[in-house]
Amino acid sequence: MHTTALTLSRLHLTPFNLDMVSDRYVSWLLDPEVVKYSEQRHRHHSVESCRAFVASIDHVHAHMWAIFHGDSHVGNITAHRDTPNGTADVGILMGDRSVWGQGFGAETYGAVTEWLLASGCRMVTGGTMEANKGMTRVFEKCGFSIDGVRPGFFMLDGTPTGMVLASKA
Numbered sequence: 001m002h003t004t005a006l007t008l009s010r011l012h013l014t015p016f017n018l019d020m021v022s023d024r025y026v027s028w029l030l031d032p033e034v035v036k037y038s039e040q041r042h043r044h045h046s047v048e049s050c051r052a053f054v055a056s057i058d059h060v061h062a063h064m065w066a067i068f069h070g071d072s073h074v075g076n077i078t079a080h081r082d083t084p085n086g087t088a089d090v091g092i093l094m095g096d097r098s099v100w101g102q103g104f105g106a107e108t109y110g111a112v113t114e115w116l117l118a119s120g121c122r123m124v125t126g127g128t129m130e131a132n133k134g135m136t137r138v139f140e141k142c143g144f145s146i147d148g149v150r151p152g153f154f155m156l157d158g159t160p161t162g163m164v165l166a167s168k169a
Contacts, residue, residue, distance in 0.1 A: 003063040008111050011104060013065040016057075016076060020066050021050045025073065028095025037132035037156070038093065067094070067108050074099045077108050079116055079124075086122035092138075105134070106141040113142055113168055123169045129154050130162035139166040 006013040014020075028034045029045040043049075057064055061083060067075040074096035081088045090112055094105050113124045128135035130149055139146065144166040152160035 003059065003065065004115075006065070006111055006115060008107055010069065011074075011107060012068045013077065013108065013111070014068060016054060016064040016066045018051055018054055020073065021047055021054055022073075023047065025076075025095065026050055028075075028093065031095075031097075034093070034095055034097065037129045037135065040093070063112075065112070067104070069096075069099060069104065072096065074104065075108070077112055079112060081116075081121065086120070087125060088116045088121045088123075089125045089127075090116070091126070092135075100134075103141075106138045109138050110142040113144075117168070123167055125165070125167045127166065128164050129156060130164050131156055132164075136164055139164070142168065144168045 003015040005015060026045050026047055029040050029043075029050070032041065035041040054064070061081045063079040063081075065077050066073050067077060075092065075094040077090065077092045079088045079090045090109060092105055092109055094100060109126075116124050126135075126139060126144065128139075136146075145168065147165045147167050149162040149164050151162045153163035154161050
């Protein structure tokens, strides 16, 4: 299934393309606060590495959208499908800190979840660090069940923290 644009009440999700890789986008991945709870914090990022990542996306089994608020690119959301199992795993990065706390993450995550469920997925999953209370609230707002916590899975600032596993069917 091809990634399609989604229009939400306050946001527009556009299928991500190579032209959207910008210095601004890369700066999000280099901002320790933005990637604090992301495994992206362990990687070096550049325009070239990000372009290579976008070019490598298997558009049959993966979707990537740029999140726009008005004309401003404020984040990205991805979904990786496991077609044989009828599932998809969703990850989100709200890179523009000026929009944090406005509910855009939940609005986006919920819309992509519903789109995936309507397009043949039987279950949508997500995961986050136990310390990431904002993402845990997104799961709750979007009607996800917290399936469990894998204790000590991640290291955050030298301290083990659990991985929250969530799903919606």
